Amino acid sequence: MTETRTVESIARTVxxxxxxxxxxxxxxxxxxxxxxxxxxxxxxKGRKEPVGFGLGDAIAELTPIVLAVLMTLFTDGLAxxxxxxxxxxxxxxxxxxxxxxxxxxxxxxxVPIFTAAEVDATVEELSRRLVxxxxxxxxxxxxxxxxRKLLTGM
Amino acid sequence: xxxxxxxxxxxxxxxxxxTTARFTLFFGTLLVSTIPYYQWFAEYTLNxxxxxxxxxxxxxxxxxxxxxxxxxxxxxxxxxxxxxxxxAAVVGYLFHPQWYLQRTRSVPLRDSIxxxxxxxxxxxxxxxxxxxxxxRAGVPQPTFWVRKKPQSxxxxxxxxxxxxxxxxxxxARLHGHHPQVVRGxxxxxxxxxxxxxxxxxxxxxxxxxxxxxxxxxxxxxxxVLQAIRRDQAxxxxxxxxxxxxxxxLLVVYLAxxxxxxxxxxxxxxxAAELDRASIIAALTFHKKRPDESAFRRLWAAxxxxxxxxxxxxxxxxxxxxxxxxxxxxxxDTFVAALAAGLAFSGVEVTFRRLTNDGFQxxxxxxxxxxxxxxxxxxxxxxxxxxxxWGFRLAVAATAGLLAGQSLAWDLPTLNVSWDGIIRVSPSxxxxxxxxxxxxxxxxxxxxxxxxxxxxxxxxTAVRSGAILVTxxxxxxxxxxFTFWRSLHNTELSVPRxxxxxxxxxxxxxxxxxxxVLISAAVFAALSGRFRREALRNSGERRALxxxxxxxxxLSLANFRFGGTTTVDEPPVLAIDFGVPQxxxxxxxxxxxxxxxxxxxxxxxxxxxxxxxxxRSPDPRxxxxxxxxxxxxxxxxxxxxxxxxxxxxxxxIVLDPAPAHVSDSRRISHDQCLVGNWxxxxxxxxxxxxxxxxxxxxxxxxxxxxxxxxxxxxxTDVRTGYSLRGAFGTKNVLLTRDSDxxxxxxxxxxxxxxxxxxxxESSVAVDGVTTDSRPAxxxxxxxxxxxxxxxxxxxxxxxxxxRFTRL
Numbered sequence: 032m033t034e035t036r037t038v039e040s041i042a043r044t045v046x047x048x049x050x051x052x053x054x055x056x057x058x059x060x061x062x063x064x065x066x067x068x069x070x071x072x073x074x075x076k077g078r079k080e081p082v083g084f085g086l087g088d089a090i091a092e093l094t095p096i097v098l099a100v101l102m103t104l105f106t107d108g109l110a111x112x113x114x115x116x117x118x119x120x121x122x123x124x125x126x127x128x129x130x131x132x133x134x135x136x137x138x139x140x141x142v143p144i145f146t147a148a149e150v151d152a153t154v155e156e157l158s159r160r161l162v163x164x165x166x167x168x169x170x171x172x173x174x175x176x177x178x179r180k181l182l183t184g185m
Numbered sequence: 186x187x188x189x190x191x192x193x194x195x196x197x198x199x200x201x202x203x204t205t206a207r208f209t210l211f212f213g214t215l216l217v218s219t220i221p222y223y224q225w226f227a228e229y230t231l232n233x234x235x236x237x238x239x240x241x242x243x244x245x246x247x248x249x250x251x252x253x254x255x256x257x258x259x260x261x262x263x264x265x266x267x268x269x270x271x272x273a274a275v276v277g278y279l280f281h282p283q284w285y286l287q288r289t290r291s292v293p294l295r296d297s298i299x300x301x302x303x304x305x306x307x308x309x310x311x312x313x314x315x316x317x318x319x320x321r322a323g324v325p326q327p328t329f330w331v332r333k334k335p336q337s338x339x340x341x342x343x344x345x346x347x348x349x350x351x352x353x354x355x356x357a358r359l360h361g362h363h364p365q366v367v368r369g370x371x372x373x374x375x376x377x378x379x380x381x382x383x384x385x386x387x388x389x390x391x392x393x394x395x396x397x398x399x400x401x402x403x404x405x406x407x408x409v410l411q412a413i414r415r416d417q418a419x420x421x422x423x424x425x426x427x428x429x430x431x432x433x434l435l436v437v438y439l440a441x442x443x444x445x446x447x448x449x450x451x452x453x454x455x456a457a458e459l460d461r462a463s464i465i466a467a468l469t470f471h472k473k474r475p476d477e478s479a480f481r482r483l484w485a486a487x488x489x490x491x492x493x494x495x496x497x498x499x500x501x502x503x504x505x506x507x508x509x510x511x512x513x514x515x516x517d518t519f520v521a522a523l524a525a526g527l528a529f530s531g532v533e534v535t536f537r538r539l540t541n542d543g544f545q546x547x548x549x550x551x552x553x554x555x556x557x558x559x560x561x562x563x564x565x566x567x568x569x570x571x572x573x574w575g576f577r578l579a580v581a582a583t584a585g586l587l588a589g590q591s592l593a594w595d596l597p598t599l600n601v602s603w604d605g606i607i608r609v610s611p612s613x614x615x616x617x618x619x620x621x622x623x624x625x626x627x628x629x630x631x632x633x634x635x636x637x638x639x640x641x642x643x644x645t646a647v648r649s650g651a652i653l654v655t656x657x658x659x660x661x662x663x664x665x666f667t668f669w670r671s672l673h674n675t676e677l678s679v680p681r682x683x684x685x686x687x688x689x690x691x692x693x694x695x696x697x698x699x700x701v702l703i704s705a706a707v708f709a710a711l712s713g714r715f716r717r718e719a720l721r722n723s724g725e726r727r728a729l730x731x732x733x734x735x736x737x738x739l740s741l742a743n744f745r746f747g748g749t750t751t752v753d754e755p756p757v758l759a760i761d762f763g764v765p766q767x768x769x770x771x772x773x774x775x776x777x778x779x780x781x782x783x784x785x786x787x788x789x790x791x792x793x794x795x796x797x798x799x800r801s802p803d804p805r806x807x808x809x810x811x812x813x814x815x816x817x818x819x820x821x822x823x824x825x826x827x828x829x830x831x832x833x834x835x836x837i838v839l840d841p842a843p844a845h846v847s848d849s850r851r852i853s854h855d856q857c858l859v860g861n862w863x864x865x866x867x868x869x870x871x872x873x874x875x876x877x878x879x880x881x882x883x884x885x886x887x888x889x890x891x892x893x894x895x896x897x898x899x900t901d902v903r904t905g906y907s908l909r910g911a912f913g914t915k916n917v918l919l920t921r922d923s924d925x926x927x928x929x930x931x932x933x934x935x936x937x938x939x940x941x942x943x944x945e946s947s948v949a950v951d952g953v954t955t956d957s958r959p960a961x962x963x964x965x966x967x968x969x970x971x972x973x974x975x976x977x978x979x980x981x982x983x984x985x986x987r988f989t990r991l
Contacts, residue, residue, distance in 0.1 A: 052404050055362065056358065058304070058306075059335070059354065059355070059358050060304065060335060061298040061304075062301075062302070062304040062306070063303040063333055063334075063354065065300060065301045065304065065336055066301040066302075066333055067290070067333055070333055070334050070335065071335065084338055084339050084340070084370045084373055084374065084467070086469040087333045088336060088337065089336050089337075089355060090335060090336070090337050090355040090356075090358070090359055091335070135301050137302065157629075162281070169596040
């Protein structure tokens with residue numbers, strides 16, 4: 032990998048490989064990421080609006096998840112990203128209560144080198160979210176492995 | 186995109202089906218579930234009922250310490266909090282749209298939308314299509330907003346005249362690639378606006394949150410507080426309260442769920458009338474992957490119960506076959522029945538406070554709950570024009586009603602212990618269940634028949650028909666519930682059902698027969714336009730005819746055989762029957778159950794407690810006993826209740842930890858009485874005003890043998906026994922020649938007797954029998970006594986009986 036690695040390029044590479052049909056909406060997701068990164072955190076257990084259509088899932092599946100885990104890696108503190116389970120849940124609760132918004136991120140920002148623990152936590156999170164959305168273990172593992180390679184530059 | 190004031194055109198013809206029953210179910214459930222709560226709440230606030238901890242009711246000045254210092258200000262504070270919550274709910278309802286738009290940072294829909302970093306997207310195609318969609322839907326165009334979220338979701342906001350629709354950015358951008366999906370979604374939202382779902386759903390949600398905040402949370406908090414105090418008795422009470430509260434919450438939530446899901450189905454159907462392909466496309470756009478494991482599939486099915494929105498699969502099924510929505514639903518049936526069962530006793534107690542009449546309170550409570558049932562099922566029956574109930578749904582309703590009664594507020598005066606009934610008398614429990622099951626099946630057939638009469642030949646008159654059929658059908662359900670509840674209260678045996686039914690329903694309820702007849706006449710007049718041939722030889726016609734004949738037969742039977750109702754077993758008493766061995770405060774407090782005050786106030790069957798207490802050597806207890814005696818003699822139930830509450834306060838203040846454990850060994854059976862006795866002399870003065878006479882002094886003709894066993898049972902063998910007297914020139918003969926079996930207790934100079942079997946007596950004036958006076962099992966009488974080795978004397982107001990030992 033000789034080109035400059037950015038959030039946008041990493042996400043596009045993963046989506047190209049594992050969900051090419053989602054590329055048509057990729058600019059929309061990048062715009063949302065730049066505007067309000069929190070909007071990409073789509074929880075599986077999210078409640079439906081009482082007077083809404085009620086079936087509205089994301090128009091793409093892999094793209095927002097990849098961008099969301101990268102957002103977590105970048106903005107929520109590298110130390111927090113390495114934490115698993117309860118700490119993550121507590122962080123979500125705290126964020127929800129405090130209504131803190133993640134500051135906008137420029138998707139063209141070059142990606143620095145992360146520690147092995149941070150990368151591990153990020154790819155595990157990606158794999159977990161994909162499985163939670165109903166993807167197969169193999170699919171999730173493949174996407175996670177590719178993300179790992181892109182993040183470590185190896 | 187700003188809203189316009191264009192007049193809607195092309196409004197689709199759409200018959201409103203499906204939600205009336207669910208809304209009725211929801212608000213009915215909410216109402217009847219909260220009545221018991223607010224009944225007690227109002228009684229605390231208004232001092233309607235005395236609180237057991239209220240020291241003002243203690244009649245003895247020596248008591249200076251109050252047990253819990255409960256005062257009315259606490260209730261006032263709760264009222265204030267409740268008022269604030271109501272205001273908050275109203276404010277939330279009014280300002281929700283504004284708050285939502287600000288919170289989600291939604292922006293008005295324009296031709297293009299801007300993002301950070303200079304990115305913009307064209308939405309002009311969507312904006313151009315919206316006015317046409319609004320016209321097709323027949324609604325003024327609302328204001329459209331865009332929320333920057335990737336989901337293809339939309340929702341409606343606002344209130345009548347000021348509606349908004351918020352589209353997610355993901356949905357808006359989907360228009361370029363899948364316009365049909367976007368069209369279907371927007372038509373669904375416009376259908377919500379046309380049907381005023383936004384207002385009604387928000388209202389239902391506001392009611393739900395108000396219910397949670399004002400009923401469930403205080404109840405749960407109170408229960409937790411009692412559990413923390415580690416009072417064993419109150420902890421169990423708290424567990425019961427929590428359990429009841431949880432059931433209450435579940436029932437109301439299920440009713441809310443039924444409302445919202447029905448609204449969604451209706452919006453889909455409405456949209457399908459305009460553009461079927463688009464709504465199908467919107468519903469099927471996101472294809473869920475089938476869960477691989479059985480556990481996940483099961484979990485998904487369980488989660489479906491939690492969801493307020495129906496699944497895409499169900500929605501597509503309803504769009505393809507709208508008649509599915511008209512069919513009755515087992516879960517809705519169960520919810521309606523559970524709510525009715527939960528609330529029955531509470532509503533009944535409330536009416537008893539107002540009417541001070543046990544039977545009328547049962548009938549009025551049955552009428553309220555009958556409306557709930559009939560509104561739900563009449564709506565279904567009207568739509569399907571057939572019986573909404575099969576046996577499966579009748580079972581669900583029966584189960585719901587029984588479960589609701591068992592899970593009602595954990596107060597002995599409010600809930601019905603079904604496990605107790607089944608344990609003590611399985612056959613009686615089974616009888617009650619079968620009566621209810623058959624009754625529900627039968628009366629819902631009547632609802633169906635009424636619905637069929639109404640809809641035949643008039644396909645559009647659903648709403649007015651629903652009101653009429655509901656009103657008439659409520660009477661039928663009222664009869665069923667009244668009969669069933671009274672059946673339970675009196676614990677009738679099966680062979681006596683018929684006699685009880687005709688006596689209680691047709692004599693004791695004078696308003697019932699005219700009401701049924703007037704309702705039938707009104708219905709017949711209004712339904713004169715239906716086609717009679719449609720009913721010829723139908724099951725509904727036969728059901729109506731059967732009911733009519735049954736009512737007439739019962740009426741005739743009543744005139745011929747009325748007044749002979751008897752039962753075999755006495756009802757269970759709230760207080761251990763008998764005179765306690767000791768009548769000091771500690772023993773009295775142990776003898777009385779902890780809830781005796783409420784039991785006395787509600788049932789009014791424990792008037793004999795007053796004379797017992799009046800014999801206490803403790804002047805405070807004796808004073809309260811005298812108060813109970815005086816109140817019961819005047820028929821002042823509330824006075825008796827207040828006096829009994831006072832003794833509860835005494836028990837708590839002076840004996841803070843009474844055992845309150847029922848133990849029949851504490852009951853006194855004066856061994857002096859045990860043995861066989863022969864009546865030697867009797868002189869009784871009785872009032873024969875009912876026979877056209879007045880007070881008559883009677884003396885015995887012959888005697889009878891009384892046997893008192895040491896286990897507290899007794900028998901009178903009274904063959905040929907009678908009493909004779911005269912009123913002026915008329916001879917009066919009171920014949921009491923049927924044997925009597927009873928339980929007895931004697932101590933402190935007071936003799937108590939509770940009949941176990943029927944003791945008949947009859948009155949003859951100048952040789953002509955004019956009256957028959959059956960004494961019912963469970964009937965309790967009391968009299969003073971003096972016992973010696975060879976003689977026994979019972980004496981009371983105008984009553985003396987002298988016995989010699991055999």
